[in-house]
Amino acid sequence: MIFYGWRIVAAAFVVLFTAYGAQYCFGVFFAPLLDEFRWSRAGLSGVFSLYAFGYCVVGFPAGRLTDRWGPRAVVSAGAVFLGGALAAMALVRHLWQPYLIYGVVAALGMGTAYVPCHSTVVKWFARRRGLAIGVASTGASLGTFALPPLAQRAVTAAGWRAAYVVLGLCVFTALALSATVMRRDPRSLGLRPDGDDAAPAPASDARPGRGFGLRRAMHARAFWLIAAAFTATWLAVFIPLVHLVPFARDLGYDAGTGAWLVSALGAGAVGGRLVMGAVSDRIGRRPAIVTAMGVQALAFVGFATVQGLAGLVTTAIAFGLSYGTISALFPAIVGDFFGPEQAGSLVGFLFALAGSVAAWGPLAA
Numbered sequence: 001m002i003f004y005g006w007r008i009v010a011a012a013f014v015v016l017f018t019a020y021g022a023q024y025c026f027g028v029f030f031a032p033l034l035d036e037f038r039w040s041r042a043g044l045s046g047v048f049s050l051y052a053f054g055y056c057v058v059g060f061p062a063g064r065l066t067d068r069w070g071p072r073a074v075v076s077a078g079a080v081f082l083g084g085a086l087a088a089m090a091l092v093r094h095l096w097q098p099y100l101i102y103g104v105v106a107a108l109g110m111g112t113a114y115v116p117c118h119s120t121v122v123k124w125f126a127r128r129r130g131l132a133i134g135v136a137s138t139g140a141s142l143g144t145f146a147l148p149p150l151a152q153r154a155v156t157a158a159g160w161r162a163a164y165v166v167l168g169l170c171v172f173t174a175l176a177l178s179a180t181v182m183r184r185d186p187r188s189l190g191l192r193p194d195g196d197d198a199a200p201a202p203a204s205d206a207r208p209g210r211g212f213g214l215r216r217a218m219h220a221r222a223f224w225l226i227a228a229a230f231t232a233t234w235l236a237v238f239i240p241l242v243h244l245v246p247f248a249r250d251l252g253y254d255a256g257t258g259a260w261l262v263s264a265l266g267a268g269a270v271g272g273r274l275v276m277g278a279v280s281d282r283i284g285r286r287p288a289i290v291t292a293m294g295v296q297a298l299a300f301v302g303f304a305t306v307q308g309l310a311g312l313v314t315t316a317i318a319f320g321l322s323y324g325t326i327s328a329l330f331p332a333i334v335g336d337f338f339g340p341e342q343a344g345s346l347v348g349f350l351f352a353l354a355g356s357v358a359a360w361g362p363l364a365a
Helices: 005-023 026-037 041-069 071-091 096-110 114-124 129-158 160-179 221-234 238-250 255-283 285-305 309-338 343-358
Strands: none
Touching: 005 071, 005 096, 005 114, 005 129, 005 160, 026 041, 026 129, 026 160, 026 238, 026 255, 041 071, 041 096, 041 114, 041 238, 041 343, 071 096, 071 114, 071 160, 114 129, 114 309, 114 343, 129 160, 129 255, 129 309, 221 285, 221 309, 221 343, 238 255, 238 309, 255 285, 255 309, 285 309, 309 343
C-alpha cells in the first residue's frame, strides 16, 4: 500500500502548482494593464509588492492555524480568497482597485499555500524529507513553467479581463479539491513519518532537543542565522518574476518571448527543487543551500550584462535553479534543526520575516 504521505505530497504539489503558477502570471497581465490604463510601471509594481508583503506576513498566522486546525481548513479558505480575488481583477478601472483586490485579498489566499503545504509535508517525512519537499515544491516551478504561456494565450484570444475570470475559477477549483486530501500529520491516521514501523533516525543536519516551539527557537542562534540567510537571498527573488516580461520588451522582444523566459525560469526551478531536494538528504542541507546561493548571485550578474536571447534564457534557467533549491530546502532545514511538531509556526514566522523584506524588491527595481 502506498504511504498516505505521498498523497499529501501530491495534494501539496497541486496547490503549489496552481497558486504559484497564477502568481507568476502577474507579469503577463502587467503589460496589457499598463497599455490600457497608462499607469506608471512603478505604480503597478507596487501592487505586486504589497501582495508579496501581505502573503508573506499571512504565512505566520496560516502556519499557526495549520498546526492547530490542520491544513484542510486553511487551504480551503485560501481557495476562496485567491480564486475570488483573481476573478475580481476583471472589474478593475482605477489603480487603487488592484491594490485592494490583488494586494490584499489575493495575498490572504496566497498566504495559505507555501507555509501550510510545506510544513505539513515536513511532518509526514523524516528520512526522505528533502525528496518529499522537493517533489511537492516542484509543483510551484511547473506552475511557473506552464501557466504564464497559457495566460498569455488567453489574454491574446479573449482579453485580459476574461482571462482573469477563467484563471480565478480554475484556481478556486484546484485548491478546494486538493484541500480535501490534506491531513495534519501521520499520527492523525495512526502512522509514522515515512510510513516506518519504528521511530525515524535524525536527519543529517538535525540537532538535539527536537520539538522546539517558536518561543524556544527564538532563543537559539541557529534560528536567527537561518532568518538572516533567507532574508538576504529572498531580497531580490521577486524582481525577475515581476519585471522579466517588460525587461524582455525593453531589449526588443515581444511579450510572448518574455512569457517563455518566465517559463524557462520555472523549468530551472524544477531541477533545483526536485534534484537538490533528494541530494540534500545525502550531503546535508547546508552544502546544497550554499551552492544555490552562489548560483543566484551569478544569475543576477548575468541579468545585468546579457543582451542576446540565448544569454537571457541561460540566466533565467540559472536563477530558477537557485530559486527552486532555496525555496524547497528552507522548510526542510527548519524541520531538521527544530523538529516537525511546530513546523507551521516556525516556517511561517521565518517566511513572514524574510518575505516581507523581499516583497519590496520589485518596487525598488
